[in-house]
Amino acid sequence: xxxxxxxxxxxxxxxxxxxxxxxxxxxxxxxxxxxxxxxxxxxxxxxxxxxxxxxxxxxxxxxxxxxxxxxxxxxxxxxxxxxxxxxxxxxxxxxxxxxxxxxxxxxxxxxxxxxxxxxxxxxxxxxxxxxxxxxxxxxxxxxxxxxxxxxxxxxxxxxxxxxxxxxxxxxxxxxxxxxxxxxxxxxxxxxxxxxxxxxxxxxxxxxxxxxxxxxxxxxxxxxxxxxxxxxxxxxxxxxxxxxxxxxxxxxxxxxxxxxxxxxxxxxxxxxxxxxxxxxxxxxxxxxxxxxxxxxxxxxxxxxxxxxxxxx
Amino acid sequence: xxxxxxxxxxxxxxxxxxxxxxxxxxxxxxxxxxxxxxxxxxxxxxxxxxxxxxxxxxxxxxxxxxxxxxxxxxxxxxxxxxxxxxxxxxxxxxxxxxxxxxxxxxxxxxxxxxxxxxxxxxxxxxxxxxxxxxxxxxxxxxxxxxxxxxxxxxxxxxxxxxxxxxxxxxxxxxxxxxxx
Numbered sequence: 001x002x003x004x005x006x007x008x009x010x011x012x013x014x015x016x017x018x019x020x021x022x023x024x025x026x027x028x029x030x031x032x033x034x035x036x037x038x039x040x041x042x043x044x045x046x047x048x049x050x051x052x053x054x055x056x057x058x059x060x061x062x063x064x065x066x067x068x069x070x071x072x073x074x075x076x077x078x079x080x081x082x083x084x085x086x087x088x089x090x091x092x093x094x095x096x097x098x099x100x101x102x103x104x105x106x107x108x109x110x111x112x113x114x115x116x117x118x119x120x121x122x123x124x125x126x127x128x129x130x131x132x133x134x135x136x137x138x139x140x141x142x143x144x145x146x147x148x149x150x151x152x153x154x155x156x157x158x159x160x161x162x163x164x165x166x167x168x169x170x171x172x173x174x175x176x177x178x179x180x181x182x183x184x185x186x187x188x189x190x191x192x193x194x195x196x197x198x199x200x201x202x203x204x205x206x207x208x209x210x211x212x213x214x215x216x217x218x219x220x221x222x223x224x225x226x227x228x229x230x231x232x233x234x235x236x237x238x239x240x241x242x243x244x245x246x247x248x249x250x251x252x253x254x255x256x257x258x259x260x261x262x263x264x265x266x267x268x269x270x271x272x273x274x275x276x277x278x279x280x281x282x283x284x285x286x287x288x289x290x291x292x293x294x295x296x297x298x299x300x301x302x303x304x305x306x307x308x309x310x311x
Numbered sequence: 312x313x314x315x316x317x318x319x320x321x322x323x324x325x326x327x328x329x330x331x332x333x334x335x336x337x338x339x340x341x342x343x344x345x346x347x348x349x350x351x352x353x354x355x356x357x358x359x360x361x362x363x364x365x366x367x368x369x370x371x372x373x374x375x376x377x378x379x380x381x382x383x384x385x386x387x388x389x390x391x392x393x394x395x396x397x398x399x400x401x402x403x404x405x406x407x408x409x410x411x412x413x414x415x416x417x418x419x420x421x422x423x424x425x426x427x428x429x430x431x432x433x434x435x436x437x438x439x440x441x442x443x444x445x446x447x448x449x450x451x452x453x454x455x456x457x458x459x460x461x462x463x464x465x466x467x468x469x470x471x472x473x474x475x476x477x478x479x480x481x482x483x484x485x486x487x488x489x490x491x
Contacts, residue, residue, distance in 0.1 A: 129355070171358055171382035177338040181355035216360060216384065223357045277380075278388050280361030 009052065027094040033107040040242040041298040046111040047238075057093050061086055065112075069120035072127075079113065079248065086112045110246055117248020118241055122232055124251055129185040129229060135176045140184065143191055144175060150194035151205055169208055169217030178222060185229065186222040192255030193221070193262055200259070200306045204266040213270050215277050223280075224265055227288060228258045231295070239295045240302055260302050261291065326373040329488060330395055334421065335402035336414050337381035340437040343471040344402060345378040348481065353472060358382070362392070370485040376400075386417065393426035398484050400433045405450055405468075406441040415454050422459065431487045432464040433480055440470040463487050 017028050024031065028049050036042035050062060068074050068082060087109050091098055098105055134140050141160075148157050151168050158164060161174045170178050179186045194201040208217040231237040232254065240257055241249040268287050272279070294300050333341045342363060346353045349365045359380035367374045377392055379385065399421065403414050418434075421427055434456065436447040447468035451457065456464055465483045469476030 166384075171337040178358050180338075180357055181353075182357055186357075216382065219358045219360050219382070223360055226355060226357045229355070276388065277385060278361045278391070281363060284360075 013052070014054075027096070029090060029094065029108060030096065030101065030104055033104050033111070037299070038107070038110070038246070039299075040239040042107070043111045043114045043242045044238060044298065046108065047115050050115075055093050057089060061089050065116045066119065069116040070123050072120055072123050074116050074120045074248065079117075082116075083109050083112045113248050114242050114246075118238060121241070121249050121251065121254060125185060125229060125232060125254055128188060128251075129181075129183045131184040133176050133179040133184055133187060135174075140187070143187055147187065147191045147194055150191070150198060151202065165218075166216075168205065169215070169219050169221070171216070171219060175218065178219065180222070182222050182225045182229070186225045189225045189228070189255055189258045190218060190221045192252075193259040196255065197259050197263070197304060197306070200263050200304055203306070204263060207266050207270060210270070213274060215269065215280065220265070220280070221262060223284065224262050225258060227284070227291075228254070228261055231291070232257075236292055236295045239298055239300050243299070243301050257302070260304050263304050263306070264291075326368060326371050327488075328373045328375060329397040329484075331374055331376045331398050331400055331484065332392055332396045333376055333378040333400045333402065334389060334417075335381050335435075336404070336407075336410055336417065337383075338407070339381055339402040339404045339414075340435070340471045341378045341381060341402045344400075344435060344437070344469075344477055345376055347471055347474050347477045348374075348376060361385075369481055372485055372488065374481075374484075389421075390424065390426070393424060396427060396430050397488060398431050398433060399427055400435065400480070400484070402435045402437055403450060403454070404438050405436045405444040405446075406438050408443070408445070411445075411453055418454060422462075429462050431462055431484070432459070433484055434464070434466045435471075435476070435480055436466055436468045437471050439468050439476070440473065463490075 020031065021027055026034070029046060032042060032045045032049060036045050050058060053059065053062075065074070065082065065086065068078070074082065087105055090096070090108065091101075091105075096104060145157070148164075148168065155164070163173050165173055165175050172178075205217050207213070208215050208220070228237075237257060241253060244253055244256075265284075265287055268290070269283055272283050272286075274280075274283060294302075333345060335341050337358065342356050342359055343353050345363055345365055346356065348367050348369075359378060361380060363378040365376050365378075367376060379389055379392055401418055401421070404410075407414075422432070434451070434454065436445070436450045438444055439447075445453065447466045451466045456466060465480070465487075467476055467480035467483065469480060471477055
């Protein structure tokens with residue numbers, strides 16, 4: 001089966017492409033940009049088509065854009081310039097007339113912004129993840145304080161090192177060792193969930209204190225950061241990001257993705273009626289499978305539908 | 312001889328399966344040791360909610376390693392995993408002097424449990440790379456290991472993030488099982 005696909009991609013694909021080009025008068029990228037729905041269906045197809053391209057100019061263009069986004073320079077005026085440059089290169093290579101195909105210019109430009117914006121987001125997220133939580137860094141400490149204040153607005157923290165941290169689900173009396181491999185990203189995600197969706201977060205926190213189905217809020221939250229990061233890295237999350245915004249996705253959108261995952265995980269956890277926290281790995285694995293499946297649908301759009309119910 | 316009988320023959324000689332229990336306080340390095348044993352990436356570990364399990368083949372043994380979360384709230388569940396344990400592996404953060412007493416008490420509780428009677432004990436003195444880390448010998452004294460008479464025990468210095476010492480500890484585990 002695998003050999004068949006390889007054979008198809010390598011030998012037959014160009015023949016099919018040539019045939020379509022001759023009959024429709026449009027190159028593959030044009031057919032995608034006109035034929036596919038805006039968002040994940042179109043951008044993913046453009047991404048694939050560009051990667052498969054055998055043109056040396058396009059390969060060079062891709063390498064350049066990769067380099068720029070890996071170094072997080074795909075921003076501001078640079079972003080506009082590079083996007084225009086990419087569109088022009090493709091028009092030139094594929095001999096497309098911009099006067100007739102002005103719609104292609106817009107649609108393809110959007111795809112370029114999304115594809116390399118995503119790549120840049122991954123670099124940005126990766127940098128945060130690699131930043132180890134540092135108790136001597138005032139900024140880090142401030143964020144930890146903020147997290148407490150957002151989640152527990154009516155209770156004062158008695159000290160920097162206190163058992164109170166366990167109330168919001170850290171393991172011991174000092175959260176600093178709990179961020180581990182997720183680094184500052186784990187904290188930023190928790191803080192964004194608690195600030196941007198304060199109602200939802202406090203609601204989820206109250207579930208974590210459930211007498212039967214309780215769990216450690218922050219620890220589960222850090223494990224979900226790991227899930228969000230994995231989905232971003234492996235590309236499954238492209239569906240989400242390409243369908244959410246028409247331009248380059250921002251870090252804020254990643255936090256939004258995370259918040260969605262946390263909210264949904266909580267719902268799923270309660271539905272599963274776990275015997276105790278020891279069922280976490282099994283339930284988390286099942287949840288991950290569900291999310292991956294949902295992301296397979298190119299039209300999937302995820303939003304937190306927050307409504308308080310009473311159980 | 313057909314393919315089927317060949318397969319059957321292969322299946323007839325399975326490795327002996329062992330059940331290893333990996334315990335210790337939170338942030339001791341249990342999951343890092345587990346992942347090192349399974350040759351997996353250790354750069355994005357998160358605190359263990361619940362447990363992790365992995366199977367590793369080593370010296371003709373199939374080691375089923377159970378890594379149970381170490382936070383205080385989870386510790387009451389440890390006992391659910393005691394049954395049929397072949398070797399108890401206890402991981403200590405050698406640099407965490409503040410919680411030395413706490414880790415000692417937890418270890419003592421494990422050693423006095425009926426279900427873990429006679430089970431060999433391996434203590435990993437982890438995080439030897441940190442400047443304030445106690446040496447394996449000092450840690451053994453502090454935990455009172457020399458007074459253990461009812462079972463074989465061993466302390467192994469290690470730095471799990473670098474993979475140093477982890478293998479040596481597992482060699483002792485396999486040796487102590489062969490002796491049994």
